Amino acid sequence: MITWNNLDTIPAYQELQKGKTVHLAEAMTGEKGAERVRKYSVPMAAGLVYNYAAKQVDDEILKSLAKLAEETQLIEKFQALYNGEVINTGEKRKVLHHMTRGQLGEAVVADGVDKRSFYAEQQKKIAELAEKVHSGQITNAAGEKFTTVVQIGIGGSDLGPRAMYLALENWAKANNTFKMEARFISNVDPDDAAAVLNTIDVEHSIFVLVSKSGTTLETLTNESFVKDALKNAGLDASRHMIAVTSETSPLAKSDDYLAAFFMDDYIGGRFSSTSGVGGAVLSLAFGPEVFARFLDGAAEEDRLAAKKDIFANPAMLDALIGVYERNILGYQNTAVLPYSQALSRFPAHLQQLDMESNGKSVNRFGEPVNYVTGPVIFGEPGTNGQHSFYQLLHQGTDVIPLQFVGFRNNQMGRDVVIQDSTSQQKLCANVAAQIVAFACGKADEDRNKNFQGGRPSSIITGDCLTPEALGALLSHFENKVMFQGFVWNINSFDQEGVQLGKVLAKKVLAHDTEGALKAYSDLLNI
């Protein structure tokens, strides 16, 4: 029997509030620090490891966090979710994105079909289309192969797929699975579409229009922009466009598209990278096999997230430590710092995933909560960030918890030795050094050069950023966000906070304005 209770009513939480905190700099110094690094490590899928030695926790706090997991019934709630209960209560929807990559529990039937079969069928259809495009069975009107795929979508239809594409682009090139370049158009700013169209060969481009509802204003506008460009080039737009949408959307049955692939209301935009939303563009860019490997990594990680033991469940453990940092230690932000240029836009995806899911002030019953919920997420790849905002992370007046990601090998296999080490060794040395610098600090009589330490971090490491590793990484954070939403007793799967702006923007466009809105409209000359 599942009960949904606010965090501040949970005994383990009250225990944590009274408990002693860890002096991180002390804990991480000397041989006991080394022991923590060896001990506070959990295997993930695809050979990755989640290491939390430099987090501000100890065995006692971890015991309370395990109790918190039990008392908030995190595993039972996840089971309910993947077995098809209506977890997105605000919108009265099931939450089924895990099913795009596997089946963790019972068969779930909705809209009269088995949903796992439905998602697998869509993936298969996408794979078939991609293979036809690659083999030249599907071509432009002149019978020539397509060389570029352009995704038109915004939010979850853009950030996740774009981050995943960038993460695997160079890996695919180095591993001879690269099929075609992908580009992305998202912003309603007309310069976005114009700039992309200026730099591609439209005659050899295939466009993927992604909108679940088929009514997203930015996406329809950009579609129109693209159709104009195709028409001006004397091309038949319907031979250049495919749609990823829901079966009930106006796009689903239109003749304007070469093909349409389906998603549904049980997959939120920010959780849709493993559905057709990511599947079409990634399968076209890298081949369906690569996309399938990405799904396998995510599925393997999902299975770990179903485990009851917090020390075998890295997503749940990470989630609980995050709640501890947010609600007990009072830290407001989390910085995501991948030491991998391929993950340059991964922080932007996590920013949506986390902040849109858990940036809520009411619980799942619509009652205001008396505690803070989702943190602000930001980040850039290392070592770039070291030469940018790390100053504040090291010596600023607020403590910002850090999430590092790093790989032992690079993707492209090219490297250079300078001052007796390769670039890859320098990259890894830097991330190791940063973790210790943040945790331990270093006393200096010159206070300007003094490092207090005590700044917590964790790291996910692995051999190389492969499709499986990327899938595991994505699943880890999706499940982390889900577990945190359960702990905070909020609905992580709706986004009512984006509605008011839409309503007011429509008023402006209809010149139905008064007061400040009228004055701002005048200022912007709309």
Place this chain on the structure above:
Amino acid sequence: MITWNNLDTIPAYQELQKGKTVHLAEAMTGEKGAERVRKYSVPMAAGLVYNYAAKQVDDEILKSLAKLAEETQLIEKFQALYNGEVINTGEKRKVLHHMTRGQLGEAVVADGVDKRSFYAEQQKKIAELAEKVHSGQITNAAGEKFTTVVQIGIGGSDLGPRAMYLALENWAKANNTFKMEARFISNVDPDDAAAVLNTIDVEHSIFVLVSKSGTTLETLTNESFVKDALKNAGLDASRHMIAVTSETSPLAKSDDYLAAFFMDDYIGGRFSSTSGVGGAVLSLAFGPEVFARFLDGAAEEDRLAAKKDIFANPAMLDALIGVYERNILGYQNTAVLPYSQALSRFPAHLQQLDMESNGKSVNRFGEPVNYVTGPVIFGEPGTNGQHSFYQLLHQGTDVIPLQFVGFRNNQMGRDVVIQDSTSQQKLCANVAAQIVAFACGKADEDRNKNFQGGRPSSIITGDCLTPEALGALLSHFENKVMFQGFVWNINSFDQEGVQLGKVLAKKVLAHDTEGALKAYSDLLNI
């Protein structure tokens, strides 16, 4: 006579702490809201306007902020800075980046030369080189024109120039001043350089190596990477590379470069976009005239920053409101939200500019301060952000102050009408709507759809993102950060917080490790 005092000793600050706060939703509702929009507006350079109607201030608070500006002697301190006093006391250096675009006060002589003449001379030399490259007087060994410029640099030698390049790339294309494509290599991750080299034509590429000290490890490593690639292509590297460095650096007199341009210790990396660091790549990409126009916009905005009246000095006013939000209202972050795809990396530049300058815990005398300093800065372009992290901004448990930027016209002049409005109109309607939605909110009986409002923002608007407007925008934020550093009594011009990580990374590479550092090195297999 200037005195440097901590913020908590300033009478106006103590007054502000005791003062009443503004109920923003009330203040912005109805005709009084419209009146605020009209009244709380300050002209900037290049036709821009800084509007702060939706900030949590009123006439009384503004009066106290004006008093705070006087009591902390902001204008006198800025005068001291531009007249050449050693304001960067930690490193015992003058701070002269304003002089790269004009002379606000007295002549400043350092290292035996007049510094304004020195910077102007470097700019002239860069302009001459760029013109020779464009006209074909300087070519590759085969006598062919260069078509691509690649900047090799990290931190301030990367983020600012990259953001400025992206900001003007499409403007230059639409205005027929686009000369050559620019690319950037920054990260020590070898995949960064390899990926860029994979997608350019090295034979027709000119590389700009940027390192003030000539010893930045990432940059030297990437230089070596590039030299290998040139050598492998049978090319003479010295015909393809120019350097931007200090006169005392090992790069300055090397035969390895076609030409070397100089900066000096009085210009911090994050303030160097208007020096040769930005000048070389931007002059090559867009022509020296465009770079000169960018400098003119910055110089015009600098002159406003020298004005004593806070209502004629948008940077100072913005700075003071930011301090009020940080220290009185207790807000920890600021989101930068440009409604312009061209400004996609502008927030990343501001993130460095602000967080590296003001993420400090000790005052300029090395004594710990008892108040918070620099905020966390993050952001993405709108409307993209609306479909991502705005949920938290609207309904999260923390208030995040917002900095909008928006233009009445797009850069490329291509647009499309959908549902009776252009994309540009939709873009502007959205930013106007967001400001009001954040400020005023909207009551709803369904608490999940309730918007509390009271979330403060300001906006900088203008006609179009031209080179002058970009210069003004850059100067605004540079000066804002400087003024805030003065208010907090910290040194905004050093960055000691980045040193410890460098020292520890060297230890790792020398295998001189123990404790946690050894254990992390093992985990990462270094």
